Ligand SMILES: NC(=O)c1ccc[n+]([C@@H]2O[C@H](COP(=O)([O-])OP(=O)(O)OC[C@H]3O[C@@H](n4cnc5c(N)ncnc54)[C@H](O)[C@@H]3O)[C@@H](O)[C@H]2O)c1
């Protein structure tokens with residue numbers, strides 16, 4: 001147990017935080033050495049095992065990330081953009097691998113994360129599951145094979161607590177489709193249609209977001225042309241798929257040189 005990489009989970013009380021704690025504990029491949037929550041969270045100062053309704057684990061949740069990261073070989077972070085930027089700098093300072101699952105990151109956040117990746121390993125993906133990362137490759141290939149007579153639309157559905165749209169996964173799929181077409185997504189992205197929008201522009205990549213109930217995450221990539229349609233689909237029914245991918249990334253990163261990586265690197269896709 002002593003030789004296993006030590007992992008800190010940030011956003012420990014969140015939907016993904018709790019799933020990640022369980023995944024690390026059950027893995028036999030890593031040990032939980034810390035848990036971080038925002039200042040003011042009722043979890044701060046509590047044993048995380050007890051906070052999750054079970055036996056004590058001897059890991060006390062803290063709101064001091066630097067103190068927690070100093071003990072870690074990896075930080076797994078599914079929180080919020082401002083927190084993730086702060087954690088990227090602190091994890092780099094501690095030379096810990098930083099696995100980022102947080103979505104909704106804007107250009108200003110991404111620039112700061114890229115700066116931190118000069119000093120430490122950062123693995124970031126809007127979706128850490130094997131299935132979605134395969135779908136990314138398939139989307140790129142199909143888009144490459146078809147011309148702009150085929151309209152590309154990405155339709156995603158998530159639970160009613162999700163705060164960002166389009167989802168990180170939808171943006172990964174959009175990037176893959178744009179890459180397949182040989183265009184920049186920023187030049188062809190069409191999100192949030194409402195009102196008299198005018199007809200669809202040839203070559204655009206459209207995004208639609210559904211929010212409801214407890215949907216874990218569903219993504220369709222639709223290729224529509226006169227007379228036929230292709231739909232590539234991924235359906236997540238259990239958040240464990242994201243947590244397993246994140247732990248795999250944390251372990252994979254242990255012997256890598258500082259830099260920015262994604263799940264395609266981790267999975268060798
Ligand atoms: N990449 C993936 O595979 C994947 C999968 C699922 C969710 N996500 C993303 O992960 C993020 C979290 O999702 P969730 O459903 O767990 O949300 P959540 O709201 O349940 O959990 C987020 C947690 O982060 C904590 N947090 C916020 N700011 C913090 C700070 N400064 N310090 C410490 N903790 C802080 C919150 O208190 C909360 O407990 C979202 O961006 C979501 O889109 C990514």
Ligand SMILES: O=C(O)C1=N[C@H](C(=O)O)CCC1
Nearest residue numbers: 103126127162167168169217
């Ligand atoms: O529940 C979420 O939030 C999810 N976020 C990721 C995204 O934005 O794509 C992955 C799926 C679940």
